[in-house]
Amino acid sequence: MSDVNTLEQYTIKQKFTLHYEYPVLFTREVFDQNNNILIDLIDNRNESPKVMAVIDQGLCDSNPLLPQQIADYLELHEINVLPEIIVPGGEACKNDEQLIDSIYQAVETHAIDRHSYILVLGGGAVVDAIGFAAATAHRGIRLIRIPTTVLGQNDAGVGVKNAVNYHHRKNYIGTFAPPFAVINDFDLLTTLSDRDKRSGISEAIKVALIKDNVFFTELYQSRHELAKFEDAPMQNMIIKGAKWHLNHIATSGDPFELGSARPLDFGHWSAHKLEELSNNELRHGEAVAIGIAIDSIYSMLAGHLSTDELQNILALLKDVGFELNHSILSKLDISKALAEFKEHLGGDLCITLLSNIGTGFEVNVIDEVLMVQAIEQLKSL
Numbered sequence: 129m130s131d132v133n134t135l136e137q138y139t140i141k142q143k144f145t146l147h148y149e150y151p152v153l154f155t156r157e158v159f160d161q162n163n164n165i166l167i168d169l170i171d172n173r174n175e176s177p178k179v180m181a182v183i184d185q186g187l188c189d190s191n192p193l194l195p196q197q198i199a200d201y202l203e204l205h206e207i208n209v210l211p212e213i214i215v216p217g218g219e220a221c222k223n224d225e226q227l228i229d230s231i232y233q234a235v236e237t238h239a240i241d242r243h244s245y246i247l248v249l250g251g252g253a254v255v256d257a258i259g260f261a262a263a264t265a266h267r268g269i270r271l272i273r274i275p276t277t278v279l280g281q282n283d284a285g286v287g288v289k290n291a292v293n294y295h296h297r298k299n300y301i302g303t304f305a306p307p308f309a310v311i312n313d314f315d316l317l318t319t320l321s322d323r324d325k326r327s328g329i330s331e332a333i334k335v336a337l338i339k340d341n342v343f344f345t346e347l348y349q350s351r352h353e354l355a356k357f358e359d360a361p362m363q364n365m366i367i368k369g370a371k372w373h374l375n376h377i378a379t380s381g382d383p384f385e386l387g388s389a390r391p392l393d394f395g396h397w398s399a400h401k402l403e404e405l406s407n408n409e410l411r412h413g414e415a416v417a418i419g420i421a422i423d424s425i426y427s428m429l430a431g432h433l434s435t436d437e438l439q440n441i442l443a444l445l446k447d448v449g450f451e452l453n454h455s456i457l458s459k460l461d462i463s464k465a466l467a468e469f470k471e472h473l474g475g476d477l478c479i480t481l482l483s484n485i486g487t488g489f490e491v492n493v494i495d496e497v498l499m500v501q502a503i504e505q506l507k508s509l
């Protein structure tokens with residue numbers, strides 16, 4: 129009879145490596161008949177591939193001709209175009225438990241298989257939710273993301289994560305699933321509200337602060353132009369923001385976040401909670417701007433960051449137009465927010481702080497008395 133000791137010799141150490149590669153392309157007028165960027169991604173060598181577009185309602189409302197433009201473009205290139213699905217925009221779609229089911233139903237109805245394509249167009253929230261549906265239906269359908277917000281193009285739409293909320297807990301259900309491709313079309317940003325144009329700038333400021341002081345200086349020097357959403361600085365901010373997010377995923381050694389360190393979540397432990405406390409009235413990017421301010425002030429109070437550098441960070445955030453002293457701060461329960469963030473990370477609490485502009489580092493303990501002071505200081509700005 130076999131026992132534990134004799135069975136041990138049959139232990140198999142399973143090991144393999146996967147290589148991931150996907151393009152993040154920048155363009156204008158992606159659905160212009162002469163623009164081949166999208167069609168060149170779709171494999172139509174054999175039979176006509178199926179493509180189903182899922183479009184953010186907010187995007188559609190401001191571009192009513194868009195669904196027809198997409199259909200015309202795909203038909204011109206002999207693609208089997210399925211009826212588009214229009215989904216609510218913003219955090220509502222990540223809170224809607226029926227939404228994922230409706231995508232699974234469409235996948236079933238149209239016999240969409242793992243070689244078909246889902247084309248998602250929308251803000252970070254829609255890209256997150258549809259990305260989750262695409263990653264789980266048939267264990268993964270090819271997903272081409274066309275993010276249509278600033279935050280979508282420089283952060284949410286280019287990486288490997290997707291998620292929906294659960295019982296209003298942010299990003300509670302999701303997967304790590306690299307997309308098939310990403311197309312950032314700058315023209316699609318023109319219909320965004322000023323609020324949504326501004327919101328995404330905070331994620332670029334975040335990566336600059338933890339990774340690249342030269343990028344921070346560029347953002348700082350162009351802050352008044354960014355406040356007016358001028359083309360050249362906005363494009364520079366989006367391209368470099370996306371580049372740094374992608375660079376981190378490719379080179380950190382932990383693309384699927386198995387460890388506890390999460391530098392790209394700089395400023396996010398409070399931001400996630402502030403978004404929830406505001407019932408999603410605060411945009412993700414707006415909450416991140418406040419979160420960056422809190423953790424920068426804390427970095428200074430803890431003796432890591434110089435006061436001059438802190439002043440530049442706060443000036444950049446304020447001059448771009450972020451409201452940092454938001455009334456919702458009075459509701460922030462620091463212990464609870466940190467505990468939930470720890471649970472979200474798994475393992476140890478791991479908070480990124482700044483030693484300099486351009487250099488983040490991780491700590492496992494937060495001095496809550498000092499954190500209260502940091503928040504009080506922010507409120508007095």
Ligand SMILES: NC(=O)c1ccc[n+]([C@@H]2O[C@H](COP(=O)([O-])OP(=O)(O)OC[C@H]3O[C@@H](n4cnc5c(N)ncnc54)[C@H](O)[C@@H]3O)[C@@H](O)[C@H]2O)c1
Binds near residue numbers: 217256
């Ligand atoms: N997966 C990730 O790695 C990741 C990273 C960062 C943020 N996120 C998520 O992204 C979400 C925030 O995304 P967001 O800032 O893009 O906002 P959003 O998706 O909430 O969109 C904001 C609003 O803009 C509308 N909209 C979108 N595109 C438009 C356009 N071109 N013209 C007019 N209106 C348009 C939407 O309908 C919505 O009302 C959050 O849920 C956040 O958790 C995910």
Ligand SMILES: [Zn+2]
Binds near residue numbers: 331
């Ligand atoms: Zn974020």
